[in-house]
Amino acid sequence: MTLLRTRLYEEHIKQNAKMVDFAGWEMPIQYSNLKQEALAVREKVGVFDVSHMGEFFVEGPDAEKFLDNLLPNKVQGLSDYKALYSPLCNEEGKMLDDLIIYKFNSSKFMICVNASNIDNDFNWLSKQVNDYDCKLTNQSQQFSLLALQGPKAEDTLLKLNIGEQIKDLQYYCFQEANDLLIARTGYTGEDGFEIFGPHQKIIELWQQFMELEVEPCGLGARDILRLEVCFPLYGQELTKELTPLDCGLKWTVKLDKENFVGKTALENYQPKYQLIKLTVDKGIPRIGYEIIQNEESIGKVTSGTMSVVLNQGIALGLIDKNKYCPKEKIYVKIRNRLFEANRQTKAFVQGGHK
Amino acid sequence: MSKIQEGLFYTEDHEWVRLEGNTVSIGITDFAQSSLGDIVFVELPEDGSDVSAGDSFGVVESIKSVSDLYSPVSGKVLEKNTPVEETPELINQQPFDAWLIKVEVQNTDEVTKLMDSQAYSDFCNQ
Structure with a gap:
């Protein structure tokens, strides 16, 4: 099978990236040096291409109700322009994926899912959405995604005149600016942003980051960084054999909610x-x-x-x-x-x- | 372009071997250290233990990978390089100085049949 490439492929080659197969995608594992890349994120700022991840949209009057009845974490009552982490479970309470939802308003959400699970998640969500008055679309092909991470991430982004308001953006909040969705989220434990946008804009953003000498970082550094701060990875800590209660995600399972997919199973489950x-x-x-x-x-x-x-x-x-x-x-x-x-x-760490 | 030192013998596993009398020193080449990246852990056999040609005698680990070290010779380990075990980055810095073990060999033919620097250079460029 041919490996998929993100639209930033040529940029990675320019930076001498070593490319590997990751979930069917040809992704940069490292550029210069793993240690240098990881330390750049802890001490200064680094940027990751994570465009392989999937983006779904849920739009319509029942969008919030649908997601609240689907996910173990509590979607109802989430403020507009806030993000939320949640596992995705089947009826047995077993984990299909972990994901982040982004709420624009109660009738519009974006869901970011793991690259390896895009098709399975979309099929599963498509089956669940039937009874609700909202539309589910897979827009993964329309978005590229960069993660700008590190203590200097904010300073770096401010240099690009994307908007002064990013200074006021709190952790797990996001905003829209010039076709971009900028979220104060990440997978490294450091301050930083995940920036979703149309391909050409994201390529230009990457090039600007390179001019500003932001360290290009590969999946190797990303794995060290997330493990140092104990963020679980689907496929390793989290699998479809486990419930969220088996792998440290009890805090995301709100059993006091009226309903969600897997609730009955999880209520009676001894980890x-x-x-x-x-x-x-x-x-x-x-x-x-x-x-x-x-x-x-x-x-x-x-x-x-x-x-x-x-x-x-x-x-x-x-x-x-x-x-x-x-x-x-x-x-x-x-x-x-x-x-x-x-x-x-x-x-x-x-x-x-x- | 990785460096190759003349006067040494080389294996297809990218190890170098220095022969002095009946004693050989074994290390990994510049090509090997550069492919591995930052070496963060080395495990070597104790002094006095036996190694056999073709068998693993230890490991080098980079942040992301574990690589076995294969002995090209049979014999007794005279000495392991303790400073390298304590400071594995010496291998990245000076791969041809950072020998790993010294082995007393019975049969020096095991060494002289290995690649010389020219043959190894051709091997790396294949």
């Missing part, structure tokens, strides 16, 4: 798994490595890497709640040797987001 945060003093935990307690495997690493900030191995792991004893030591099995792991209660 089987638990997501834990681990550091090791020596070695690097990687995806798939076993987590061991009392000589028994109690789970697996779902994401692991070397933190560029801490210079230490960090990991998220999914463990079996029934096998796990909080008081006993745990180990990660790296190449048939056990390395003691330290459980962390807070994110490995505290990002500086608003």
Whole structure:
């Protein structure tokens, strides 16, 4: 199968990006150097092309009612121009995806979904939308998307005369400016913006960022950054075998809502798994490595890497709640040797987001 | 363009081998370190352990990847490079100085049949 390319492909090649297959897309994994890219976002500013992600629109009088009855998180009562993170579940309460919705007003929403799930999500939503007076459209082809992230993101954006008002934009809020949708959201834990817009405008924006010496950052840096702040990734921490209650997303499940898809299942569900945060003093935990307690495997690493900030191995792991004893030591099995792991209660790195 | 040092032997796994008497030092090439990116972890065998030609004797890890190190020779590990284990970025900085292990070999033919610098250069340019 031919890999899809974002409209920024040529720009990546100009920056000597190393391109890889990601969810059927040919995406930049890194440009100069992984560590340099990740640290640029923590200390200054970096930009990511995430145009492969999907954008759906829900428009019509029932738009808000439809989304509130669909999603575990509470859509009803969300202010205009606010964004909201939510899992998307089936009737069994199992996770189909995680997504962000953007509310323009109660009859217009945009939904941003993971690239790998665009088709499945759209099919699922199409089945659900039937009884509601609103229209669902997949506009993923019409949008490119950049994530400008880092403590200097605001200064950088202000230099482009897109609008002074971005200074007043709060975390998880957005605005429209010159055909662009600018949201104060991101996947790095740092302050920053996600900017949706028509392809040509986004290409020009990318070129302006390059002139301003914003660090181009690939998916490799993005993965380190999100893991350092413990943001889960669909396909790794979050899967269709799990409910949101198994993987640290209880805060997004509003069981006090009248209804949502999966509510009945989740009300009666006792979580089987638990997501834990681990550091090791020596070695690097990687995806798939076993987590061991009392000589028994109690789970697996779902994401692991070397933190560029801490210079230490960090990991998220999914463990079996029934096998796990909080008081006993745990180990990660790296190449048939056990390395003691330290459980962390807070994110490995505290990002500086608003 | 990655650097290649003359007077060394090279493997298809992008390791270099320096032969001095019956002792060889093994490291990874400039090409290898550059492909891996920032090396953040190295695991090496203990002094006195045995290595066999074609078998893995340790790993180098970059932020995103784990790569096995394959021994081109059989013999006893005389010494591992502890400073490199403690400061893996030495491999990125000086790949031909940052040897990983020194091995006492029985059969130096295992080394001399490897590629020389010219052959390795051609191999990299293929």
